[in-house]
Amino acid sequence: MPDDALVRVLALLPPREVFRLRLVCRRLRDLSLHPDVWRSVSLRGGDQGLLQAALRLAPCLRKVSLRSPHLQAAACTVCNSKCVVTDLKLSVQNETDAAWATAIVQRLSTLGGLREITLLLNPAAPDALHPLLRMVYCVQDLRVLRIRINSDMSELPPLLSDLEPRPSLTTLHYEGAASDPFLCFLLRTHAATLEDVDLYLKDGLPTSLLKSLPRLRSLTCFPTDDLSQLKSLPNLETLGLLDLEVQDAPCPGTVDFLLQGPRLRHVEFHLKPNRPIVGAALLEALAQSPSAPVLERLSLKGVGEWPVAAALHRFPSLQALALVLDAMPSDDFFRAVSPASTPRLATLQLVPHGCPHAWLHDPAVQDVLARNAGLHLRLSGPPTLEDDCACRWCLWRCHRDELRTHAGLQSAFSAHTRRPGCPRDCRRWL
Numbered sequence: 280m281p282d283d284a285l286v287r288v289l290a291l292l293p294p295r296e297v298f299r300l301r302l303v304c305r306r307l308r309d310l311s312l313h314p315d316v317w318r319s320v321s322l323r324g325g326d327q328g329l330l331q332a333a334l335r336l337a338p339c340l341r342k343v344s345l346r347s348p349h350l351q352a353a354a355c356t357v358c359n360s361k362c363v364v365t366d367l368k369l370s371v372q373n374e375t376d377a378a379w380a381t382a383i384v385q386r387l388s389t390l391g392g393l394r395e396i397t398l399l400l401n402p403a404a405p406d407a408l409h410p411l412l413r414m415v416y417c418v419q420d421l422r423v424l425r426i427r428i429n430s431d432m433s434e435l436p437p438l439l440s441d442l443e444p445r446p447s448l449t450t451l452h453y454e455g456a457a458s459d460p461f462l463c464f465l466l467r468t469h470a471a472t473l474e475d476v477d478l479y480l481k482d483g484l485p486t487s488l489l490k491s492l493p494r495l496r497s498l499t500c501f502p503t504d505d506l507s508q509l510k511s512l513p514n515l516e517t518l519g520l521l522d523l524e525v526q527d528a529p530c531p532g533t534v535d536f537l538l539q540g541p542r543l544r545h546v547e548f549h550l551k552p553n554r555p556i557v558g559a560a561l562l563e564a565l566a567q568s569p570s571a572p573v574l575e576r577l578s579l580k581g582v583g584e585w586p587v588a589a590a591l592h593r594f595p596s597l598q599a600l601a602l603v604l605d606a607m608p609s610d611d612f613f614r615a616v617s618p619a620s621t622p623r624l625a626t627l628q629l630v631p632h633g634c635p636h637a638w639l640h641d642p643a644v645q646d647v648l649a650r651n652a653g654l655h656l657r658l659s660g661p662p663t664l665e666d667d668c669a670c671r672w673c674l675w676r677c678h679r680d681e682l683r684t685h686a687g688l689q690s691a692f693s694a695h696t697r698r699p700g701c702p703r704d705c706r707r708w709l
Contacts, residue, residue, distance in 0.1 A: 282310060289316045295329055298336075314338045321366075324349025334360040339392065342366035350379035357383050363392035366423075370399040374407035381411045388418040395423040400430060412461050416468075417444055425452040428459065446472040454479040463488060477519070484509075499547075502561075504532030510540045517545040520561065522581070529560040537564040542573050550581030552605060558582035566593040575599070584608050588615035597621055601628035601659065607638065613647040616654075626691070626702075628657040635662035635688055636678065637670040639708065648694040648709055655691035655702060662688040 280288075289297055289311055297316060301308045310316070321342035322330045327349060333340060334356045343364050345353050350369070364387050369380045380398075387393050396415055400408060408430065415424070448469035453462050457480040466473070466488040473492050477499040478484060484505040489495065495512055499519030509515075520533065546565060550558045558581045565571065571593045579587060580603035587602065588611065600621075602608070608629065616627065627647070631638040635658055638644060648654060664673070664682060672678070682688055690706040697705040 285310055286313045286315050289313070290319065294320055294322065294333060294337075298329075298332060312336060312338060317341075324353055327352055331356045334362045337362050339363040340365070342368065342395075344368040345380075345383070346370040347372040347376050350376050350383070354379040354382045354386075357386045360386070361390065363387075363390050365392055366395040366397075367393060368397040368399075370401075371408075371411070372401050377407045377411045381414050384411065384414045384418065388414070391420075393418055394421060395425075396421060397425040398427070400426070400428045416461075416464065419444060420447050422447060423450040423452075424448055424465070426461075427454040428461075444468060446470070448473055450475040452477040456480060457483045457485050466492070475517075479521075497545075502530045502533040502557075504530050506530070506536035506540075507532035510536055512541050515541045516543060517547075518543050519547040519549070521547075521549040522551055522557070527554065527556075529557045529564075534560065534564045537561060537570070538568050540568065540570070543568075543570040544573055545576040546570070546574060547578040548580065548582055549578075552581045555581070555583045555586075559586040562586050562590055566590040572596060577601070579603070584612045588612045591615055592620040594621070596623055598623050599626040599628070600624060601626075603630055603659070607632045607641075608643075610643045613643040616647050617650060618652075621651075624651065625653055626655050626657060628659050630660060631658050631662050634665070634668050634670045634673060635660075636664055636668070636672045636682060639692065640672050640677075645709060648692065652695060653693075655693045655705060656708075657691055658688055664688065 289300070292300075294317075297311050301311045317333070317337040317339050319341050320333070320337070321344070322333055322340060324330055324343075324345040330343070330349075330353065334353070338361070340362055343353075343366070345368065347370060350371075367384070367387060369383065371377050371380050384396070396418065398411070398415065408428075446469045448465065449472055451465060451469070451473060453459075453465070455462060457478075463485060466485060470488070470491050470493075472494065474494050475497040476489070476492070476495060479501065481501065483503055484500060486505050486508040489498070489509055490512065492512075494514060496514050497517035497519075498509075498512075498515060499521060500506070502520050502522055548558055548561060550561075558579070562579070562582055563586065565574070573596050574594045575596055576599045577594065577597060578601040582602075584602070584604055591597070616624065638658075644656065648656060690704045691702040692708040693701070693705055694707065694709045696707045
């Protein structure tokens with residue numbers, strides 16, 4: 280067998296089996312350390328022996344995830360390692376963990392190739408976290424940074440101002456406070472390259488810094504009045520609103536942003552289901568906005584089916600609609616989904632209630648597929664079939680074995696056979 284074919288086979292094996300094959304012969308010993316064998320491998324610190332062996336011998340790893348008990352051992356192994364890690368995830372619980380995490384980031388950044396970092400920082404003194412944040416800030420060519428800080432960072436020592444890493448971040452996910460100095464440093468330093476920003480900040484938004492991001496195309500945040508100051512963002516196409524606080528009324532600033540803001544193509548509302556007035560008001564503002572004619576994807580949680588059904592005709596370019604409802608949509612909702620109201624709708628994603636097999640046989644579901652020739656219905660959840668389901672369709676075993684094989688319930692159900700432009704998992708259901 281040629282070497283390249285054997286390398287592809289080795290890449291499909293579990294890492295532990297690859298190490299065992301190194302003992303078979305010289306050829307396997309050499310090929311088992313080929314970069315293509317390890318390029319897609321992800322390891323956790325829980326299997327210490329395997330991780331230490333990989334860090335010592337493997338040329339590269341896709342991802343390494345380390346929690347508090349394993350940071351020290353990993354730091355001791357990494358100090359002499361030449362393994363290039365692309366994605367690093369660290370969970371820090373105390374000051375000692377922060378010191379070990381700093382050493383790990385320093386060594387892996389020196390080797391090059393580190394492109395993604397995720398930090399979960401639990402309560403600790405800012406002085407203890409400062410060396411770690413400083414080291415992360417210095418990583419060159421970092422593309423993705425995710426940080427969750429559960430500490431008050433307002434007292435972070437201002438020692439980052441003497442560093443000038445070149446802009447490289449394209450994606451930033453930050454959970455903390457808008458006033459965190461480290462967040463401000465990141466937004467200023469990478470203003471020229473940031474495109475996707477997720478900010479879970481309960482004290483507002485750093486609007487002055489966000490307005491200085493010329494390439495910002497995706498923003499996820501809590502509904503806040505500060506959004507009204509971001510109406511002039513030129514390239515923003517995607518907006519996600521995630522509401523962890525129960526609100527009796529929508530934020531006026533958020534409504535104003537939706538009414539007069541940029542022409543959005545993708546919008547997601549992830550709101551509390553027990554305050555439907557908020558979701559309905561935000562959807563109505565979106566339906567009246569300049570985004571309505573060009574909106575392509577809409578994902579809604581916490582918005583009732585009636586506001587959605589009433590607004591569908593205002594989104595003529597809508598291609599994908601995902602809904603999370605507390606009950607199965609009514610027949611009136613399914614009738615609202617039609618070629619006249621949603622001429623370009625290709626994907627409708629819903630949460631099935633009860634047996635998904637019986638749900639797919641519901642007359643309203645089959646009717647909406649029959650009337651919309653290009654529509655694909657997807658079930659979110661993910662849905663599963665119970666072995667002891669007593670619905671008549673499962674008792675008759677209609678499609679039951681078929682749904683358990685291949686993509687099964689994860690398929691894109693439609694009224695047509697797969698054709699050009701359809702998803703790869705398109706499946707004719709009628």
